[in-house]
Amino acid sequence: MPAVPAENRAVRPSCSRARGEVGCAKCKIRLLSVCAALDENELCELEALAQQTVFEPKKTLFIQDEPADAIYNITDGVVRLYKLLPDGRRQIIGFALPGNFLGLSMADRYGFSADAVVPVKACRFSREGFSNLLDDKPHLLRRLHELATHELTLAQDQMVVLGRRSAEEKVASLLIGLRDRWARVNGVVVTVPLPMSRQDIADFLGLTIETVSRTLTRFAREKIILIVPDGVRLLDPRRMEALTEA
Amino acid sequence: MPAVPAENRAVRPSCSRARGEVGCAKCKIRLLSVCAALDENELCELEALAQQTVFEPKKTLFIQDEPADAIYNITDGVVRLYKLLPDGRRQIIGFALPGNFLGLSMADRYGFSADAVVPVKACRFSREGFSNLLDDKPHLLRRLHELATHELTLAQDQMVVLGRRSAEEKVASLLIGLRDRWARVNGVVVTVPLPMSRQDIADFLGLTIETVSRTLTRFAREKIILIVPDGVRLLDPRRMEALTEA
DNA sequence: CGTTGAGTTGACCATCGTCAACAGGAGTGG
DNA sequence: CCACTCCTGTTGACGATGGTCAACTCAACG
Numbered sequence: 001m002p003a004v005p006a007e008n009r010a011v012r013p014s015c016s017r018a019r020g021e022v023g024c025a026k027c028k029i030r031l032l033s034v035c036a037a038l039d040e041n042e043l044c045e046l047e048a049l050a051q052q053t054v055f056e057p058k059k060t061l062f063i064q065d066e067p068a069d070a071i072y073n074i075t076d077g078v079v080r081l082y083k084l085l086p087d088g089r090r091q092i093i094g095f096a097l098p099g100n101f102l103g104l105s106m107a108d109r110y111g112f113s114a115d116a117v118v119p120v121k122a123c124r125f126s127r128e129g130f131s132n133l134l135d136d137k138p139h140l141l142r143r144l145h146e147l148a149t150h151e152l153t154l155a156q157d158q159m160v161v162l163g164r165r166s167a168e169e170k171v172a173s174l175l176i177g178l179r180d181r182w183a184r185v186n187g188v189v190v191t192v193p194l195p196m197s198r199q200d201i202a203d204f205l206g207l208t209i210e211t212v213s214r215t216l217t218r219f220a221r222e223k224i225i226l227i228v229p230d231g232v233r234l235l236d237p238r239r240m241e242a243l244t245e246a
Numbered sequence: 247m248p249a250v251p252a253e254n255r256a257v258r259p260s261c262s263r264a265r266g267e268v269g270c271a272k273c274k275i276r277l278l279s280v281c282a283a284l285d286e287n288e289l290c291e292l293e294a295l296a297q298q299t300v301f302e303p304k305k306t307l308f309i310q311d312e313p314a315d316a317i318y319n320i321t322d323g324v325v326r327l328y329k330l331l332p333d334g335r336r337q338i339i340g341f342a343l344p345g346n347f348l349g350l351s352m353a354d355r356y357g358f359s360a361d362a363v364v365p366v367k368a369c370r371f372s373r374e375g376f377s378n379l380l381d382d383k384p385h386l387l388r389r390l391h392e393l394a395t396h397e398l399t400l401a402q403d404q405m406v407v408l409g410r411r412s413a414e415e416k417v418a419s420l421l422i423g424l425r426d427r428w429a430r431v432n433g434v435v436v437t438v439p440l441p442m443s444r445q446d447i448a449d450f451l452g453l454t455i456e457t458v459s460r461t462l463t464r465f466a467r468e469k470i471i472l473i474v475p476d477g478v479r480l481l482d483p484r485r486m487e488a489l490t491e492a
Numbered sequence: 493c494g495t496t497g498a499g500t501t502g503a504c505c506a507t508c509g510t511c512a513a514c515a516g517g518a519g520t521g522g
Numbered sequence: 523c524c525a526c527t528c529c530t531g532t533t534g535a536c537g538a539t540g541g542t543c544a545a546c547t548c549a550a551c552g
């Protein structure tokens with residue numbers, strides 16, 4: 001039987017948890033997520049409701065239009081969020097990174113489907129439990145609303161990309177966008193991780209895999225990026241940014 | 247000097263207002279908007295903060311990136327919401343109809359620009375005043391959050407349209423979408439009002455005016471619609487809906 | 493009436509999608 | 523260990539959807 005890790009022995013006793021689990025107070029994405037709105041005592045309440053879950057690549061977290069009985073806070077990995085048309089066309093409406101919250105809407109059915117791109121860890125809450133917590137914590141609701149309007153802003157920016165950008169600009173905006181989001185999670189990066197497939201990228205940008213592939217190789221030929229396994233290194237971030245600003 | 251209209255004489259005295267103004271309690275879009283969350287007394291508080299404003303066509307309500315000192319509740323008319331790229335390309339991210347609320351995000355700068363398409367009436371609130379009201383009315387915040395997540399859902403649906411729909415499907419989805427939204431305001435309609443220009447429609451759908459024009463005339467040739475001044479009459483709503491569902 | 497601006501229509505063209513072939517890596521079984 | 527398949531990604535040839543450019547109509551307005 002392994003000893004309880006040192007970092008767990010010191011936590012305040014009010015917060016009981018299963019042996020070996022790290023508490024919310026130590027969570028590295030706490031300040032990025034809804035949890036930032038809560039003080040230490042409230043965090044214990046939240047933690048009591050949370051259930052740590054793990055999803056292997058391609059496993060689904062939930063499916064569009066099914067009853068939304070759970071909401072998730074992603075702590076590790078990448079999740080793709082998408083809508084399908086009856087004929088099979090797919091639009092990825094976003095990639096959830098650590099710190100992102102799925103279930104902002106508190107609606108009774110999911111508005112899109114979500115599945116893991118790489119191994120994912122997430123805190124799972126029952127919608128009911130979380131909703132009750134929300135009822136007597138207006139500052140938590142404020143935080144939720146903040147995050148929701150932030151998502152709305154991202155969605156509106158993506159509408160500009162989808163409606164008015166060329167293929168080249170679309171790929172550039174994905175790379176710069178992901179770089180900036182990873183920076184908030186992991187600190188500044190020059191090599192942008194791209195764990196999702198070309199098909200995922202294409203379905204996010206409203207393109208085909210071939211166009212995504214061609215555009216990336218063109219960027220590589222022009223020494224703006226270096227393609228590495230599961231990512232790209234930005235050799236000339238300025239030129240890449242220029243493409244997104246034009 | 248005109249007499250005070252009969253419908254105004256009977257309102258409860260707690261709600262004082264300028265002569266001739268109709269109170270929130272009588273507002274025809276009250277139940278569609280944030281105001282639905284408030285009881286009669288709270289409505290008076292809100293009314294005290296509200297300032298009735300009017301905008302002529304093409305007048306701007308606010309501009310992207312400028313300080314967001316006011317928020318608006320549209321009571322009449324149509325407003326276009328858009329983002330501009332430095333080179334002049336424009337993406338319209340939505341049309342606000344009566345009942346819609348501009349300023350859901352409560353951010354300190356506007357995330358997009360807004361201007362009147364036709365004569366617009368709106369209730370204007372200072373952001374500060376509204377924010378204060380929000381602080382001790384959690385149910386108002388809940389309502390705001392509800393509306394924000396609804397907007398988010400619309401934005402995500404529009405991402406599917408922009409990313410994965412053909413020109414024909416795009417135009418059809420605009421017509422069906424507007425028809426359903428007008429129905430919530432005015433009751434069921436067969437003639438969908440299109441007060442915005444072809445350029446506006448094009449910039450909403452990620453197309454050009456020519457493609458919008460051609461698509462509409464093709465629909466008309468095929469007897470799916472009848473083009474009338476400032477709108478279209480849906481002759482075959484089923485076929486139109488089929489185009490949006492495919 | 494002349495001017496202006498929105499909308500329509502046609503001819504042509506470019507960007508991006510389609511289709512197909514191929515390369516390389518991972519996993520599987522002889 | 524090697525052949526085989528499978529899957530993802532790349533590259534090329536070709537084509538279609540929708541964009542560009544231009545001419546024209548028509549209504550509104552002076």
